[in-house]
Each structure stands twice: as C-alpha cells, then as structure tokens.
Amino acid sequence: MPPQNDLCDCRVIHRDLVEAARTEALALAVLEDLSQTFKALGDVSRLKILWALEQREMCVCDxxxxxxxxxxxxxxQLRLLRTMRLVRNRRDGTILYYRLDDDHVAALIRLALEHVAEG
Known part of the structure; x- marks a missing residue:
C-alpha cells in the first residue's frame, strides 16, 4: 500500500469554513487547561492511580x-492530580482517603479506554 499523503491535491482555502472555525475556537486559557489535563493523564503511574480510584477510594498507603x-x-502524583482537580481527598481520623474529583474524570478515563480498545 502506498504511503498516504496528508495534503490536498489542490490549494483551495474555504473561507467560510475557516471563519466558522475561528468563531467557534476555544479561548487560549481553556485550551491551556485542557492541555494540562491531558498532560496529567500522560503518565502511567498517574493513570494507574486514577484507574484504582475509579474503582474505590483509597489512601496513600493502599x-x-x-x-x-x-x-x-x-x-x-496525588498532589499533581489534586492540583489538576482530577482527584479530591477526605480525612477520616488519621487517614486521608482519595477519590476521583467527579464523574467527568471517570467518564474521561472510560472514553479513552474505549478509544484505545477500538484501536
């Protein structure tokens, strides 16, 4: 199979599409936050922690x-994940338990797993 060329065969700018995309573009601050979230997910140890916390809350020792x-x-790793608002904690006496911050984090992990499984 020949290598796929990622370029058009002609040079045409569809100004209406470009302008529509420009008006619908996300703000730079939002894109930076999103980039940092995906960066936080780009570490195997953090993904293992998130997957474990998706199942149940756990303490650092566990x-x-x-x-x-x-x-x-x-x-x-938990400090980084907490800073990114991917996990939260609660104290029970002397034990600090961690869990996912909200359902969006669990959904993000599950959607990524589905995407990888379809690969």
Missing amino acids: LAALLGISESAVSH
Whole structure:
C-alpha cells in the first residue's frame, strides 16, 4: 500500500469554513487547561492511580502497596492530580482517603479506554 499523503491535491482555502472555525475556537486559557489535563493523564503511574480510584477510594498507603511504589511517589502524583482537580481527598481520623474529583474524570478515563480498545 502506498504511503498516504496528508495534503490536498489542490490549494483551495474555504473561507467560510475557516471563519466558522475561528468563531467557534476555544479561548487560549481553556485550551491551556485542557492541555494540562491531558498532560496529567500522560503518565502511567498517574493513570494507574486514577484507574484504582475509579474503582474505590483509597489512601496513600493502599495505593503504594497496589502499585509497588513508595508512599512519597504516590503522594507526589496525588498532589499533581489534586492540583489538576482530577482527584479530591477526605480525612477520616488519621487517614486521608482519595477519590476521583467527579464523574467527568471517570467518564474521561472510560472514553479513552474505549478509544484505545477500538484501536
């Protein structure tokens, strides 16, 4: 099979399409936030943590035992995920439990899994 060319065979600018896309474009700040969210999802350890938290809330010690990494490494990843509003925590006595921030995070993970499975 010959290599696929990603260019048009002719040079035509569809001004109406370009203008419509320009008016519907997302604000730069929104795009930057979205980019940071996907960047946070671009790490295998963070994805393992998110998948575990999609199933149930867990503390740092539980996540460290599950993933086979240090508690400080888990804590560091959770801090990043919390900053990105992908996880939240709650204190129960001396234990700090983590869970996904909301249903959007779970949906994002599940949609990405569906996309990969269809690959």
